[in-house]
Amino acid sequence: MKTDQEGAVRSDALLSSWKQTPTRQAIVDYVDRALQEGGAEYVPPSERVAVFDNDGTLWCEKPMPPELGFILQRLAEMAEQDPSLRTRQPWQAARDKDYAWLGDVITKHYHGDDSDVRVLMGGILQAFAGMSVDAYAEIADRFLRTTPHPTLGRQLWRCTYLPMVELLRYLEANGFTTYIASGGDRDFMRPVTEELYGIPAERIIGTTAGLRYQDDDTGGSVVYQAEMEVFDDGPTKPVRIWSRVGRRPVVAGGNSNGDIQMLRYAGQPSRPGLRLLVLHDDEEREFNYTAGAETSLEQARAQDWTVVSIKNDWATVFADEV
Amino acid sequence: MKTDQEGAVRSDALLSSWKQTPTRQAIVDYVDRALQEGGAEYVPPSERVAVFDNDGTLWCEKPMPPELGFILQRLAEMAEQDPSLRTRQPWQAARDKDYAWLGDVITKHYHGDDSDVRVLMGGILQAFAGMSVDAYAEIADRFLRTTPHPTLGRQLWRCTYLPMVELLRYLEANGFTTYIASGGDRDFMRPVTEELYGIPAERIIGTTAGLRYQDDDTGGSVVYQAEMEVFDDGPTKPVRIWSRVGRRPVVAGGNSNGDIQMLRYAGQPSRPGLRLLVLHDDEEREFNYTAGAETSLEQARAQDWTVVSIKNDWATVFADEV
Incomplete structure (x- = not known):
């Protein structure tokens, strides 16, 4: 059996914001085994697919996901312009x-009640209907680069988890291809993921509004419709991952009940997987909450997934720049 | 202005099945300009996205697309097992x-009448409903590797156009990322595209049946539903390309009316594109037909697209192996 010692060497250099805990060791051990040609858990390079949720897994989702702030800003602008919207949800809120x-x-969504999600989505879909994907990318990009986080004393832009970014680099250094598979809006993330995570637009999977091609004299454009295409959460995640990638992932990382099926789908009996669940237990440096993650934490215990404690496993949460 | 001479050198080595015609020159000139840093038509590497139709553009679609043969085999098997299907379309046919x-x-589809497409699709969707994507990939792969073309005296497997495969390599050698954007079934192509075209599963865009995640004790699987998700043709092509890639292509290749919007969408005023339309005019070596391509040929003339004549522009159509 040939052991790829390089994997272990790289880990020390690339995972420097992780404490030397059993969690870090579980990650390094998994990757080492995946690289052992001839070993029982060897994973050929073409099958080294790793998928990660975004909100609460790669960047901070409290007090609300950045996307929600973006949408609220837009909805508030609409209500300023049209008084009739001021007594209707979600414009009123x-x-x-x-x-x-x-x-x-x-909170209701995480407990299976999507009635208000639909109200909110209705507003969101009207907020961007008719806009081209290019125009949307510009305003999403500007929002993320210029808006401060409400409480953390840093820009939203700087609220990505440094240890997770290191993990992406570590996986890639060992031949894994990384994807984001998020319940958040795909096109909201795309303008910034390459710079934030090193993951380009074509490897971003997420919730999507309906689109249509609108022709014109200069080649036309793709514009949003006032309807959903995919709400990429729960059992939809494995479907969208497979649709995009054409392979079953072996590594998956999430932090909530909406990630359960994606985590279950990673790996299979003939190809062991690594399933990571980020636990928000650090009131001091980030947030402390399990709402919306209760079932995923139960599954993690029952299925022997690797729980990543922000408090205990991460030496640093955010990069120094604010 | 810095000229990347390497581009031109590579072209001679890689496009050896192309005759020295204005068509070949138009391709080489476009790529040379795209690589000229500081030039008016310079295309940065991240925007070098090239999309190609498959049936009739990368592989032979006559007398019928390989996928149709695959489906008919399956439908005939169903009719053998269930006599009640023998008087119903599409099983009867x-x-x-x-x-x-x-x-x-x-033919009716190319002329805007999709009534029989729907009848055929109804049968197709029933033919594979409940099957896992993995099982489907296995039977599609086996069909393509073992079935002879009805008239060309070679395996279906060997009915890819050698000059187009060379073009894919040439574009990639010059920093372009290639995708297939086909009206054919995405998952039918995926098992073989890496070997045939050097294009991996994650860069295959195409028509798609609905999918759902079916959980079980070993991580679950993704299975087909008896409904369509996307029929990826005409104005849907730009939408699916943008959804998958997150960028507007600069190079597009097609061969029929279903490719018009994709070709129009490639490039834009600030970023010139290359639009290729394969013309099937070689009765001797392949087929001679324009049915289903009439409007695209008109647009090619009006918009100055590059028409690729199989008869005049290709020294070789298929690779030697049969």
Whole structure:
């Protein structure tokens, strides 16, 4: 059996924001085994596919996901221009900064009640209908680069988890191809993922509004429709991953109940997988919550997934720049 | 202005099945300009996206696309097992080898009448509903590797156009990323595209049946549903390309009316594109037909697209192996 010692060497250099804990060791051991040609857990390069959720897994999702802030800004602008929207949800909440209503949308979703998600989505879809994908990319990019996080004292742009970015580099250095598979809007993430995570637009999978081709004299453009195409969460995640990649992943990382099926789908009996669940337990440096992650934490215990404790496993949470 | 001489050198080595015609020159000139840093038509590496139709553009689609043969085999097997299907379309045509009915489906589609496409699709969707994507990949792969072309005296496997495969390599050698964007079934192509074209599964875009995640004790699987997700033709092509890639292509190649929007979408005023339309005019070595391509040929003339004549531009059509 040939051992690829390089894998282990690289890990020390690339995972420097991880503490020397059993969690880090589980990751390094998995990758070492995946690289052992002839070993029982060898994974050929073409099958080294790693998928990661984004909100709460790669960047901070509290007090609300950055995308929600972006949408609320847009909805508030719409309500400024059209008074009739000011007494309708979700415009009313956006204009009044009614974070209780908005927080409930997420919490209810995690508990299986999507009635308010649909109300919110209805507003979102109207907010961007008719806009070209290029124009949307520009305003999403600008929002992410110029908006501060409400409480962390840094730009949203700087709220990515440094240890997770290191993990992406570590996996890639060992021949894995990384993808984002997020319940968040695909096109909101795309303008910044290459710079933030080193993951280019074509490897971003996520929730998607309906699109149509609108022809014109100069080649036409692709524009949003006022309808959903895919809400990429829960059991939809494995489907969208397979649709995009054409392979079953072996590594998956998530942090909530919406990631359970994606984590279950990673690996299979003949090809062991690595399933990572980020646990938000660090009130001091980030946030402390398990709401929306209860079932995934139960599954992690039952299925022997690797739980990543922000408090115990990460020496650094965010990069120094703010 | 810095000229990348390497581009021109590579072209001579890689496009050896192309005759020295204005068509070949147009391709080489476009790529040379795209590589000229500081030039008006310079294309940065990240934007060098090239998309190609498959049936009739990369492999032979006459007398019928390989996928149709695959489906008919499956439908005929179903009719053998269930006599009630023998008087229903499309099973009847499949069992009776009624190629006239089947040919009309395609011809009618190209002329805007999709009534029989829907009948055929209904049968196709029932033919594979409940099957896992892995099982489907296995039977598609076996079909393509073991079935002879009806008239060309070679395996279906060997009916790819050598000059187009060379073009893919040439583009890649010059920093372009190649994708297939086909009206054919995505998952039918995926098992073989890496070997045939050097294009891996994640860069195959195409028509898609609905999928769902089916959980089980060993991580679950993704299985087909008896419904369509996307029929990837005409104005849907730019939408699916953008959805997958997150960028607007600069190079596009097609051969029929279903490729018009994709070709129009390639490039834009600020970023000149190369649009290739394969013309089937070689009765002796391949086939001679324009049915289904009439409008695209008109557009090619009006928009100054590059028409690739099989008869005049290709020294060799197929590789020697049969």
